[in-house]
Amino acid sequence: MxxxxxxxxxxxxxxxxxxxxxxxxxxxxxxxxxxxxxxxxxxxxxxxxxINMEFFFGDSNPLKVILGIERTFDGIWNSIIGTLALVILAVLLSIPFGIFGAIYLQEYAKDNLLTKIIRFSSDSLAGLPSIVFGLFGYAIAIKTVGPSLLIGGLTLSFMILPIIIRATEEGLKSVSPGLREASLALGATKWQTILKVVIPSALPQIITGIILAMGRCAEETAAIIFTAATAFSFGLGLFNRVETLSFSLYIIATEYSNAEELKLAYGIALVLITIMFILFGIANIIKNKFKLSHG
Structure with a gap:
């Protein structure tokens, strides 16, 4: 008992x-x-x-501004477009290197000193302060075309490269070895197996990593102060400086003179948060769709 x-x-x-x-x-x-x-x-x-039409477009006609017929000089529309341009450029520059680098590390590279150095370098890159990336980008800018959308996008691509590499690697690791073996047993080459079987199965994690990288780009301030951002842009071009939401927020929040101007900073912050939520929401929808299609 x-x-x-x-x-x-x-x-x-x-x-x-x-x-x-x-x-x-x-x-x-x-x-x-x-x-x-x-x-x-x-x-x-x-x-x-x-938050109203004037906040986005100032005194300009919203439809004409959206269509590119007219420019706005006192709304945040230019900052939204500049932010999206930087994000898209940075992601386009980093995706090939991130995905193919991860494929090499996971599928081809042996577990040796070189592989460990590459992984350590990638992790170290992810941990660097963004201001360091900004100074590095500025050094490139003054030696080449000057601060611009191109240099800003290139700098941000360095920052998000480790995110894409790690997300892609984790996605490739999650693919069952049985799928690889079955594909190879049917006569497919290793590259065909990676391209037709492994990458489609790992796509949800890869896309999630890309969306997270986009979010990191959208909120970044320190790295673009020296490389791309300006208080007023003269048009969207690869060799022009651009307005961004994060930089506009920084300027207003540090130089406001009354409560109304401070509210503008909160409004920009709200728009930036909304964009981030939209990006993360898209990531989850895409991830769930691919999970269902490959479930």
Whole structure:
């Protein structure tokens, strides 16, 4: 009886400990969600009041501005376009190197000193402060075409390259070895197996990494101050400086003279957060679609 009673007491203690641990996990989970909603809610309450057509397009005609017939000089539309241009350029420059680099590391490279050095370099690159990337990009700019969309996109591509490499590597690792073996057994070459079987199966993780990289580009300020950003741009071109949401936010938040100007900063922050949420939402939709199609 004593042994049975002791076993029951141990079982009860284990259940109580499990409940306590799960309660702590739930508490921290709700705490993280609470912090997110507090920050977003605060920005929303302070910024929603300035969101209107004039905030985006100034005194210009919205339709003409969107169609490129007319330019706006006092709205944030140029900053939105400049931000998207930087993001798209950076991603286009980094995707080939990121994906093919990850394929080499995961599918072809042997586990030797060179591979370890490459992975260590990639991780170190991911940990560098963004201002260092900005100074490096500025050094390139003054030796070549000067601060511009091209140099800014190139600098951001260096920053997000490790994100794409790591996401692609993790995606390739998640593909079952059985799929590779089955493809090779049917007579496909290794490259055909990678191209037709492995990459499609890993695509959800790859796309998620790309979207996360886009989010990193959209919110970056320090790296583009020296390489691409300006308070007023004279048109979108590879060799022109561009307006960006993050830089506009920085300028207003550090130089505002009254409460109304500060509200404009909150409005820009709200637009930037909205763009980030849209990007992450698209990532989840695409990821879920590919999971269903390859499930």
């Amino acid at each position: 004593g042994l049975t009673g002791g076993t029951l007491n141990d079982a009860k203690k284990a259940k109580i400990e499990e409940k306590i641990v799960f309660s702590i996990f739930y508490l921290f989970g709700f705490l993280v969600i609470g912090i997110l909603f507090t920050i977003v809610g605060y920005v929303f309450l302070n910024g929603i009041g300035v």
